[in-house]
Amino acid sequence: EIVSGESEEESNGVNLMEFSDEILLHILSYVPCTDLVLNVRRTCRKLATLCLDKSLTHTVILQKDYKxxxxxxxxxxxxxxxxxYQLNMAGCYWLPSSTIDHVTRCKNLVKLNLSGCHVTSLRLSKMLSTLQHLRSLAIDVNPGFDASQLSxxxxxxxxxxxxxKQTLYTPSYGVVPCCTSLEKLLLYFEIxxxxxxxxxxxxxxMVGESNVPHYQNLxxxxxxLAPGYVxxxxxxxxxxxxxxRTPENLHAFLISAPGSFAETGATKNLLDSMARNVRLDALQLPKAWINGSGLLQHLKFNNPFYFSFSRCTLSGGHLIQRVINGGKDLKSLTSLNLSGCVHCLAPESLFRKAEDDIDSSILESLVVSCCNLRHLNLSAAHHHSSESxxxxxxxxxxRLKHLLSLALxxxxxxxxAANVEKPPTASNLVPQTFGRKVRIGIQTCPRNLADQANQKIESSVFWALMGSLRFLETLxxxxxxxxxxxxxxxxxxxxSLPPCVRAQSVGDSEVAAISQLTYLQSLTLAQLPNILTGSGLINVGLQCQHLRTLSLANLGMMGKVVYMSALMDMLKHCKCLRDLRLEQPYFCAGAQFFQALSHCSSLQRLCIVSRSGTLQSDAVMSFMANCLEVIMCHMFMGExxxxxxxxxxSIVRSFQADRPALNVVIFPLLHEDLTEVIRDVPMRxxxxxxxxxxxxxxxxxNLWW
Structure with missing residues (x-):
């Protein structure tokens, strides 16, 4: 209990002002800077001084400060x-350009992040003219940007x-040609x-732009790249x-491109030059640049910390020989993305079917060599284990005890064994008798039958995996x-395509196993066909009290939402939940659902995607009135x-004034104009x-601060 100084003698509570300055500064570091400067520092003289301490004002983060x-x-x-000295306003899409102009008061800025903010080339010119100490910049380049207007x-x-860091919404070099000392260049193409x-x-x-970016120090x-030819x-x-000319100091080269991005003569020359002249620590290339080439065996690596071979036809043999170098010590590697690499755990891919069993020796070599992995993605592939x-x-x-995020x-x-002998479920725990009447409400089956089912669940390999990854934050x-x-x-x-045959037995018990992850912050579950009641979700809600992001998609049978009751029970316990995404056909967003969701007092963003789904307008309005933190409501339904x-x-008219960041999109999922509506959603x-x-x-x- 914290009490004021006047009541100290009359209470056994603790006087906040008795704490040392170091402890108070640590406590204040968790308070948004706007509250510190505009509210907290006005309470007393001591806090007025502490709130202006350099440790609190040096870095100001307005990102996701939706109020x-x-x-x-x-x-x-x-x-x-x-x-x-550092100002992060990324994603503050609701602030007008005239407000962004006030950044010019920050004469000592070294780092500035304006991604997602409305800034024209003229305003940018005026702003940057006053920021002579700036060394790090993030901006958007929108249609109408004219580099010739820069002073x-x-x-x-x-x-x-x-x-x-430059996000492009129009074909342009942006400010890259002006940045002659660049060491780090991040480009996001959203054209x-x-x-x-x-x-x-x-x-x-654009005509008149310099076409000579300066990469010599890169x-x-x-x-x-977002999808699209442009x-x-x-x-x-x-x-x-x-x-x-490949920069001599280049140590991270990463290109993320969906779909087919063909290699050209120029890109082949670039890769050949990199193989000859640089030693990399991070690598990601389009799949067409790697598939069928011997590039990986020629590239040289120093102390690699990140590899992404997403969607590549990389076989396990090539992974071990060319990347891990036959079991070379790769303790420096902390992040590995093998999503969509259907053959990455098989010795070769020529005669292998995607559904065949993996070669466990390849995975074991990977685990032993990369023992310090913190982020691992093996999704979008069939990785079937053998009976060994x-x-x-x-x-x-x-064995990967340091994992913080995992995708499977x-x-x-x-x-x-589950494919042969499934554990008993609630429906088959009732004993089969021959003509004997069973009294409703009286347990006639042996108690140890249910206990045996629980023992089978807790002895499963997935249950053991969750128990060993105690510090996992994202799953x-x-x-x-x-x-x-x-x-x-x-x-x-x-x-949608049917789930894998091997996945048919994955359901409520596996979800219950996730509840062992005490520090879990983000959970995504998609296409789990054997969800019968969703009972495991309740366990997650009770045990994973740090959960902030929850995404559920296509659980159980597709014609009926079988886990609605369990989901509503789960939501009542998710006090820290900020983001919720639900994708399920025939989802009914009614009064009971929104009443349960109202218990999520920290919820900020809600997205529901449901073919043939329905909603109750009154329930939505009541939910928005009760949950004051919600600033994003996206619903793509069958209405x-x-x-x-x-x-x-109605939502915009009722709540926009009090919630400046409010973004509402409610639209029929199968409407032909959906893509036009999507383009207006803030990128964040x-x-x-x-x-x-x-x-x-x-x-x-830590790609960007």
Whole structure:
């Protein structure tokens, strides 16, 4: 109990002001900077001094501070602008451009993140002209950006920038040609192939722009492409300079490209030059650049910390020989992405079927060599273990004691014996008798039969794996054939592929095993066909009290939501839950569901995707009124366009004034204009929750501050 000084003599409580300054500063570090400066420091003289301590004002993070508004930002910059050295405003899409202008008060800024903020080229020029100490910058490049509008003072600032993160929504070099000292370049390509008017866009960059980026000092090059041909065209122009002369100090080269991204003569020259001249610590390449080539055996690595071979036809033999170098010590490797590598745990891929058993010796070599892995993604593949004792995938992975995040296909976690002998379920625990009447409510089956079922569950390889990974923070269990009904830039998918045969036995007991993860913060479960009641979800809700992100998709039978009752019980215990994504056909978002969801007092973002799903408008409005922290409500259901539009307008009209960051999209899932609606969703929400994807080892750890 914390009490004021006046009541100290009358109480046995603790006076906050009796704590040392060091302890108080540590406590205050958990309070948002806007609250410290605008509220807490006005309470007493001591806190007025401590709240302005350099350790608290040196770095200001407004990212995901959804309550901050334009007035608070202006006051904050006025009060402590000169004390701020690092300012993170990423994703503050609701703040007007005029508010962003107040960043000019932060004369000593060294790092500035404006990703997701509305900044024109003229405003950017004015801002950067005053920030002479800036060394790290993150911005968006939107249609209408004109590099010729940047002043000489702005270009002088950019010439000293060492780190640049640039999100492109239009074909452009942005500010890259002005950054002559770049050591780290992160590029996110989000350019659509068609304009809003329906015209095809071209990858031709803006006329008058310099086409000579300066890469001579580059150490990190990262490019992530959204689907689309234009994005591929533009990134090739960025790479053209690299193919002429590869930076000597380059140690991380990463390109994440969905679908087919063909190799050209220029990119082949670039890779050949890298093989000759650099030693890498991080590598990710499009699958077409690796498949069928001997590139990996020629590239040289120093102390690699990140590899991603997502969607590549890399065999286990090549993985061991060319990457791990026949069992070479790779203790430096902390993050490995093998999602979609269907043959990565098999000795060769020429005659192997995707459903064949894995070679456990390959996985064992990987585990032994990369014993310090913290992030591992094995999703989007069939990794079936053989009947050999002690060689199950779960048993081998249990040796990786440092894992913080893990993604696995559903079929990989089933016991081999479970395909022959399934553990008893609630429906078959009732004894079969011959003509004997069974009294309802009286237990007539032996008690030890249920105990035997629990013992079988707790002796499963997946239960043992969860018990050994006590510090796991992120877990994804995703069906190998699962695909979301709502892909990027395309109409909704109407039909889904059936789950893997080996996955048929994965259900409630496996979900219950996850409850052993005390420190779990993010959980994704998709296409678990044997969910009968969802009882395991209740265990997770009770035991995983740090859970912040929950994503459930296509659990149990598709024609009926069998786990609704258990989900509602689970939600009553999720006090720390901030993000919830549900994707399930025929989901009924009614009064009972929203009443249970109202217990999640920390909830900020909600996304429901449901083909033929229904909703109750009154229940949604009541939920929004009760849950004051909710700033994102996305629902893609089976309701009519009129019902969706009316509800969306009602929510915006009722709550937008008090929640400046409120983003509401309610729209029929199968409507032909869905892709046009999606393009207006803020990228932070779209990328983090609305679109389904595996996020484990998606990027190198600590890629950006």
């Amino acid at each position: 901050v508004n334009k007035d608070k930002v202006k006051q904050l910059m006025r009060d402590i602008g000169k004390e701020i 000489s003072e702005c270009k002088a600032t950019l010439s000293r920038v060492l780190e640049l 659509l192939d068609r304009s809003r008017e329906g015209f095809m866009l071209s990858g031709q960059l 150490r990190v090059f990262y490019a992530r 994005n591929q065209e533009v990134v090739r122009l960025y790479l053209a300079v690299l193919s002429d 004792i002690g060689n199950h995938l779960c048993q081998l992975l249990s 296909p559903v079929c990989s976690i089933t016991d081999v 994804e269990i995703i069906g190998s054939s699962f695909s979301s009904a709502m892909p990027r830039n395309e109409p909704a998918i109407r039909n 009519s366009l009129t019902v969706c539009k009316n509800l969306q307008q 929400h779209l990328d983090e929750i609305t679109l389904f994807k595996s996020r484990v080892a998606e990027e190198p750890p």
